[in-house]
Amino acid sequence: xxxxxxxxxxxxxxxxxxxxxxxxxxxxxxxxxxxxxxxxxxxxxxxxxxxxxxxxxxxxxxxxxxxxxxxxxxxxxxxxxxxxxxxxxxxxxxxxxxxxxxxxxxxxxxxxxxxxxxxxxxxxxxxxxxxxxxxxxxxxxxxxxxxxxxxxxxxxxxxxxxxxxxxxxxxxxxxxxxxxxxxxxxxxxxxxxxxxxxxxxxxxxxxxxxxxxxxxxxxxxxxxxxxxxxxxxxxxxxxxxxxxxxxxxxxxxxxxxxxxxxxxxxxxxxxxxxxxxxxxxxxxxxxxxxxxxxxxxxxxxxxxxxxxxxxxxxxxxxxxxxxxxxxxxxxxxxxxxxxxxxxxxxxxxxxxxxxxxxxxxxxxxxxxxxxxxxxxxxxxxxxxxxxxxxxxxxxxxxxxxxxxxxxxxxxxxxxxxxxxxxxxxxxxxxxxxxxxxxxxxxxxxxxxxxxxxxxxxxxxxxxxxxxxxxxxxxxxxxxxxxxxxxxxxxxxxxxxxxxxxxxxxxxxxxxxxxxxx
Amino acid sequence: xxxxxxxxxxxxxxxxxxxxxxxxxxxxxxxxxxxxxxxxxxxxxxxxxxxxxxxxxxxxxxxxxxxxxxxxxxxxxxxxxxxxxxxxxxxxxxxxxxxxxxxxxxxxxxxxxxxxxxxxxxxxxxxxxxxxxxxxxxxxxxxxxxxxxxxxxxxxxxxxxxxxxxxxxxxxxxxxxxxxxxxxxxxxxxxxxxxxxxxxxxxxxxxxxxxxxxxxxxxxxxxxxxxxxxxxxxxxxxxxxxxxxxxxxxxxxxxxxxxxxxxxxxxxxxxxxxxxxxxxxxxxxxxxxxxxxxxxxxxxxxxxxxxxxxxxxxxxxxxxxxxxxxxxxxxxxxxxxxxxxxxxxxxxxxxxxxxxxxxxxxxxxxxxxxxxxxxxxxxxxxxxxxxxxxxxxxxxxxxxxxxxxxxxxxxxxxxxxxxxxxxxxxxxxxxxxxxxxxxxxxxx
Numbered sequence: 001x002x003x004x005x006x007x008x009x010x011x012x013x014x015x016x017x018x019x020x021x022x023x024x025x026x027x028x029x030x031x032x033x034x035x036x037x038x039x040x041x042x043x044x045x046x047x048x049x050x051x052x053x054x055x056x057x058x059x060x061x062x063x064x065x066x067x068x069x070x071x072x073x074x075x076x077x078x079x080x081x082x083x084x085x086x087x088x089x090x091x092x093x094x095x096x097x098x099x100x101x102x103x104x105x106x107x108x109x110x111x112x113x114x115x116x117x118x119x120x121x122x123x124x125x126x127x128x129x130x131x132x133x134x135x136x137x138x139x140x141x142x143x144x145x146x147x148x149x150x151x152x153x154x155x156x157x158x159x160x161x162x163x164x165x166x167x168x169x170x171x172x173x174x175x176x177x178x179x180x181x182x183x184x185x186x187x188x189x190x191x192x193x194x195x196x197x198x199x200x201x202x203x204x205x206x207x208x209x210x211x212x213x214x215x216x217x218x219x220x221x222x223x224x225x226x227x228x229x230x231x232x233x234x235x236x237x238x239x240x241x242x243x244x245x246x247x248x249x250x251x252x253x254x255x256x257x258x259x260x261x262x263x264x265x266x267x268x269x270x271x272x273x274x275x276x277x278x279x280x281x282x283x284x285x286x287x288x289x290x291x292x293x294x295x296x297x298x299x300x301x302x303x304x305x306x307x308x309x310x311x312x313x314x315x316x317x318x319x320x321x322x323x324x325x326x327x328x329x330x331x332x333x334x335x336x337x338x339x340x341x342x343x344x345x346x347x348x349x350x351x352x353x354x355x356x357x358x359x360x361x362x363x364x365x366x367x368x369x370x371x372x373x374x375x376x377x378x379x380x381x382x383x384x385x386x387x388x389x390x391x392x393x394x395x396x397x398x399x400x401x402x403x404x405x406x407x408x409x410x411x412x413x414x415x416x417x418x419x420x421x422x423x424x425x426x427x428x429x430x431x432x433x434x435x436x437x438x439x440x441x442x443x444x445x446x447x448x449x450x451x452x453x454x455x456x457x458x459x460x461x462x463x464x465x466x467x468x469x470x471x472x473x474x475x476x477x478x479x480x481x482x483x484x485x486x487x488x489x490x491x492x493x494x495x496x497x498x499x500x501x502x503x504x505x506x507x508x509x510x511x512x513x514x515x516x517x
Numbered sequence: 518x519x520x521x522x523x524x525x526x527x528x529x530x531x532x533x534x535x536x537x538x539x540x541x542x543x544x545x546x547x548x549x550x551x552x553x554x555x556x557x558x559x560x561x562x563x564x565x566x567x568x569x570x571x572x573x574x575x576x577x578x579x580x581x582x583x584x585x586x587x588x589x590x591x592x593x594x595x596x597x598x599x600x601x602x603x604x605x606x607x608x609x610x611x612x613x614x615x616x617x618x619x620x621x622x623x624x625x626x627x628x629x630x631x632x633x634x635x636x637x638x639x640x641x642x643x644x645x646x647x648x649x650x651x652x653x654x655x656x657x658x659x660x661x662x663x664x665x666x667x668x669x670x671x672x673x674x675x676x677x678x679x680x681x682x683x684x685x686x687x688x689x690x691x692x693x694x695x696x697x698x699x700x701x702x703x704x705x706x707x708x709x710x711x712x713x714x715x716x717x718x719x720x721x722x723x724x725x726x727x728x729x730x731x732x733x734x735x736x737x738x739x740x741x742x743x744x745x746x747x748x749x750x751x752x753x754x755x756x757x758x759x760x761x762x763x764x765x766x767x768x769x770x771x772x773x774x775x776x777x778x779x780x781x782x783x784x785x786x787x788x789x790x791x792x793x794x795x796x797x798x799x800x801x802x803x804x805x806x807x808x809x810x811x812x813x814x815x816x817x818x819x820x821x822x823x824x825x826x827x828x829x830x831x832x833x834x835x836x837x838x839x840x841x842x843x844x845x846x847x848x849x850x851x852x853x854x855x856x857x858x859x860x861x862x863x864x865x866x867x868x869x870x871x872x873x874x875x876x877x878x879x880x881x882x883x884x885x886x887x888x889x890x891x892x893x894x895x896x897x898x899x900x901x902x903x904x905x906x907x908x909x910x911x912x913x914x915x916x917x918x919x920x921x922x923x924x925x926x927x928x929x930x931x932x933x934x935x936x937x938x939x940x941x942x943x944x945x946x947x948x949x950x951x952x953x954x955x956x957x958x959x960x961x
Contacts, residue, residue, distance in 0.1 A: 317807060339809040348807065356807055359800035361867045370797060371808040373790040380789040388731040424808075 004031040007198050008167060013052055013064035015045075022048045023062070026224045028217055030167070033196045035189060037209040039244055040219035041443035046202050049219065050169050053200075054088040055081035069166070085166030089156045089173065097145035102127040104144055105159045130158040134188055148303075150181030157188065168192065168199045172441070174208060178301045178469070179504075186212050204441065206237040218243035241444055252444075253476030254451050258458040260479060261292030265432050265463055270324035272312040282308040282319055284487040290432060290463035295454060297478030297495065298467040299503050305487035306467045307351060310434045314348040315341035328431070342371060347430035349421050351437035351467070353414075357421040360410040364402060365391035367409050367420050372428040394423035398453060415446025422453055432463045439473060451477050471500045483507045549860060549873060549909070553880050560887030567890050568883070571762035574755075575769060579690065579837065581882040582771035583608070583830035585875055587853035588860075589782050590826035592874040595857050596786075597819045598799040598866030599648065599655035603662030604853060605846035607824050608831030610666035611636050615832055616679040616841035626685035630832060637828025640666065641821030649816035658820075663850070671843045678842040681835055689836020691770040702760040703767030710756025717748045771833050778826075783871045795819060799866030855902070856881055859909045880905070 008030040015023040023045045030036045038046050051057050053066065055075030066073045068084055075081040078088070095104050106123050113119040127140040134154045144152060153173060160168055170189070174182040182205075189199050190212055203209055209216060216235065218225045225243055228235045272283040282305045290296050300306045311318035313326060315338035326333055328344055335341045341348075350356035358367055368391040369376050376386040391405040398419045402412060409420055418438065425433060435454065439447040454477055458464055468474050474481055474495070481498050483491040483506035491506035560568040567573055587604050594601045615633040618624040624632060640662070647658040693705035721741055759768040786792035797805035798815050806812050830849070835841045860877030862869030881902060888898045 314807075315809075337809075337811075338807060339811065342809045350807060355801075356803045359797055359804050359867065361796070361800040366793070370793070370805075373793060377790055380791060382788050382790060382793065384788070385727055385730045392732075 004033060006030070007032040007069060008053075009065075009067040010049070010053065011065045011067070013049065013062055013066075015048055015052055015057060015062040022222055023052070024222045025064070026219065026222070028224065029227070030198055030200060031215075033193055033198055034214040035193055035199045035201060035212055037201045037203065037213040037216045038219060039203075039206070039209065039216055039240055041244055041445060044219045044244075044443075045222040046219055047171060048222075050088060050171060050200070050202065053081070054078055054086055054169060082163050085164060086169065087160040087163055087165040087167075088169040089153075089160060089171065091172040093149075093152050093156055095144045095152055095155060098143060100141045100143055101131070101138065101147075101155055101158075102140040104155060105130060105140075105162055107159075109162065126162065127158070130161055131155075133161060134158045135184065148181070150177045150184065153177065153181070153185055154188070157192075165197060168197055170199060170201045170203075172203055173201065174203065174205060178303070180301070182208065204443070206240050209240065210235065210237060216240060220244060244444060252448055252451070253473075254448075254455045256295075256458075256479060257455060258293035258295075258461075258479075260294045261461065263289045263291050264329050265290040266327040267313060268325045268327070270309065270313065270326075271322040272308060272319040272324075273322050275319050281322070282487050283312060286324075286484075286487070286489045288482055288489060288492070290465060292461050292463060293458050294480065295458050295464040295466055295478045297474035297481040298465060298484060299471065299474050299481055300467075300484035300507050301469075304484045304507065306484050307436055308487070309484065310348060310436055310465065310467060311350075313341075314338065314346055314434060317348075342428055342430075345429070345431035346434070347371075347425035347428055347432070348434045349425055349436060349438060351440060353417055353421050357424075358409050358417060361408070363408050364395070364400065364405040364412075364420055368394055368405075368423045368427055371424050375427070390427065391423075394426070398423055399449065413442075413446075415442035415449070418442055418446070418450060419453075422450070426457070430462065432465065433457060434465045434467070436467045437469065438466065439468070439470070447473075471503055474503070475500070549876050549880065552909075553876055553883065556880060556883050556887070560883060560890070564887060564890045568887055569758060571758045572766075573886065573890070574758050575692075575762050575766050577882055577886050578772040578775075579769045580886075581878065582769065582775045583689075583833045583837075584849055584852045584856065584882075585775055585878040586778060586826055586830045586833070587849055588856040588874040588878045589778055589871055590823035591850075591853040592857045592860065592862055592869045592871055593782070593786065593795055593819050594655070594823050595854075595862045595864075596799045596866060596869045597795050597816060598802070599816070599820065600854065601644075601655060601659045601820070601823045601827075602850050603644065603659040603666060604823065604827040604830070605849035606663045606666035606670065607637065607640050607827040607846075608834065608849060609670040609841070609843075609846040610640070610673070610831070611828035612831040612835040612841040612845050613670045613674040613679060613843075615685075616681050616835060617673065619681055619685060620679055626682065629685060630688070633828050633832045634825060637825040637831075638821060640828070641824030642817075644824060645817035645820035648820050649813040655820065670845070674841065674843060676843045678840045680840045683839070686836040686839045687770055688774065689771055689833045690839070691836075692765070692767045693770070693773070695767065702757075703762070706756060706760040706767040709768055709773075710752060710760070713756075714749055714752050717752060718745055721745050771837070774829075774833065779871060779875055786871055791815075791818070796867055799868075801867070852878075852881060855906045859906060861913065877909075880909075 006029055008028070010026065010028040012025045012027055013023050014021070014025055026045065026049055028036075028038075028049065038049070040046050048057075052062050055077050058076045059074035066075070068086065073081075073084060075084070081088075096107070099107070102120070102124050105127050106118075110118045111122040111126070124140055131138070131140060131154075134157050136151060136154045136158070138147065138151065144155065147155070157168070168189075173185055173189075177185060186208060189201070192199065201209070201213065210230065213230055215227055215229050217227045218240065220243070228239070228243070233239075266287075266289040268287045270283055270286045271281055274280040274282050284305075286309060288296070298306045298310070308318050312321065313335065315335050317338060326335055333344050335344060335346070354360060359370070362370065365387050369387050373382060376383050376390065388405065394400065395402065395405055400412070400416050400419045400423070402416065409417055412420065422438075438454070439450050442450070451473075454464055454466065458479075466474065466478060475498060478495045480492065480494050481503060482489050483503055485507055491503075493502065557568060587608075591601060591604065611633050614636055615629050618632050619626065619629045644655075644658050644662050647653045648655045693703065693709060695703050695705055697704045721744065725741060786795065794805065794810050794815050797808065797810055798812050802812055831846060834845060838845075856878035857869060857874045858864070858877070859880055860869070860873035860875070862874065884902060884905060885898060888901060893901075
């Protein structure tokens, strides 16, 4: 056990919302210069705890004490917590896309010249220094909108460094990053640790947590369950999961119970151009097929063209169609728009359920039927009794946790929202379901349920394409895995013969067909 | 009701009462309806009974029918996430063309009305084309339309007034004809009132049947009875008022047109796939597109529909003043838009109802009318109207942002929490996910 001094102590924090106790006497102790992770299912109270700490919920709206660097703190807003040296970086980055890196770093904190004007010379010089510290080589005049998410994350950290941060809070920092960017970010956090900056990290990616944390506090149902020391307690992923769900997930992946039939869906020589940049092909001459009852995994890094491939097939929802054919049951079909794609038995569950998958103003029943209203209407008139009963059926069969199907979808947790989206597409009776990152941002328990649903769909004889950034999930659920690199399919291997190393190799090089010995 | 179970019964009663007007989503409408009732009572007292005088009431409907018709189209436009600034000009342009068609080309009134609707359709297709297929924001397209069709009206009519025949003017200033034996009431209006009364009862019975079919708990019978009795009282009292106006007057024809349109469009927005698609496009057009909704078609139709209704409103207004002039319809778009927002629609789209907008329109109408009866000048009336609009939307935005239920919504809120506590895990109400949506109802 380290004997580092304690930098932060949160004592018996209780936070109530009308009717709900979000935090119930939660305690958290962070030592100076350590990386402390907070784990818990969605809805466990992690974000609420961080909002209490950063002053989003001001002093007086919660019970308990916050002691930071030896003195009790009563933050009344984010500004006062930042003044104390606590900076939170949210999952959704708070940068302004139209402004430059420098302007963003100094936003609200601009160095002043003699007449109260902004001293851009000083600002730019400082910005270059800060960018060097986070390992970002871009021109500080670059507009944020021209940076990838990974680099934007680094700008956020540079901004925090400028505020002379002592405790950095990162909420799901790697959720939107690819492997390489994630690695870079994690290295950076370790580097900050070397310079004495403590970090609190919230993440669903348990392997990352295991890799870089010193200690882990597990929160479940608004209560702090335990604090584990990675080295002393011999913590591994299974141990963390056990703490989070209160039980061991014996088997995170369901059995492959489906009978794989003949090929029914084929894509040949699919080529798609970037919507804005001509001559840039995001999908290059790709061909693949799906069999009945088969789950085909699509592996590839961010930006490899997985989503672009899927969306362009689904009624040309992305980019400019250049060439290619789609065959269903041996017959060529035309998928010129989404309506035709749905009509031909395709379904696409998008990777961003809030922006692309759901109308957050709808309630559950309206969402479930929204992709095929014709199924519950006579002529143009909707049969609301049918609508209700169908939504009720899905609520029960998919175990969507909600009192009624009249509940608004914006009130559901991520996992339950995802189940609603799945129900919406199952309702269209598709033959082929394309699931784009179906478990992104949802907790471990719900993930297992989603895997079960995917395997059930396959068992019913449907074809499933699953796009995922998580290799264990691809290996655990798919029957066959295709790898994509720079818009082209680079490998096609049965899941039983695949391993993470092989996949990663095909995902990062264009060498065709790594031959198996 | 025994004394021992009094406490739970009471809260149960409040919960059931709140169900009277449907589920939580319509609490805003109930709130604005309450405000309307308060305003009516207030003016009734202040004006010494003039507000609910038959002559005034008939006037009120007649004067405002066309703005309310505009509000019907406007709420659909706003739900879809657009706005239409051109409605007043479109109404005026159609009005003058229709007037000319009767004066110069000797169109019979019925043909002239059909002609006017065709003109409205063409204008709507023009504006819909720019909005839906070219992608110019509706604000710009209809700002242009506002100028184009205002100028068009003055160009075509040489900035003169053109009279219309009395047979045409019926749609604007006519009343339900009287017939049969005379009791001092208008028999036509009495029959209309009875029809509405029967419809109210039938609607409530059907509502209960649907609820039962869905297997969802419907409110106890006494709630329905209370609701029906209240509604019947309102309907019959209104019938009495409209039927006892000045001889020769009764319920206005324009009011009947309005009523039919409200029923028709309520049905379209609530019960048809087209209506559902309007909400989908306004709520999240990305998601709508990926669900197979033809967004361009919806935008096109919504804009087209608005201009058709504007044409109809223009003709009714022409009928009411028995002439079409260069200043017709000035500022109508603002009254229609204000009605829609007071009625609970969201600027960002996806939210709003026909009935809410009509109630919102009546709030403005009664304010206008009451203040005028009190002799308040048009200057101060405008100031008050502006403040009411700001206040109504302000209260709504504030209560949403703070997660504080509105006064009326408090009861439904309490019920929801009770319900969700019955569920083993209270996933839905936890604010964990809220970080993603700073604007949503994060409890403070």
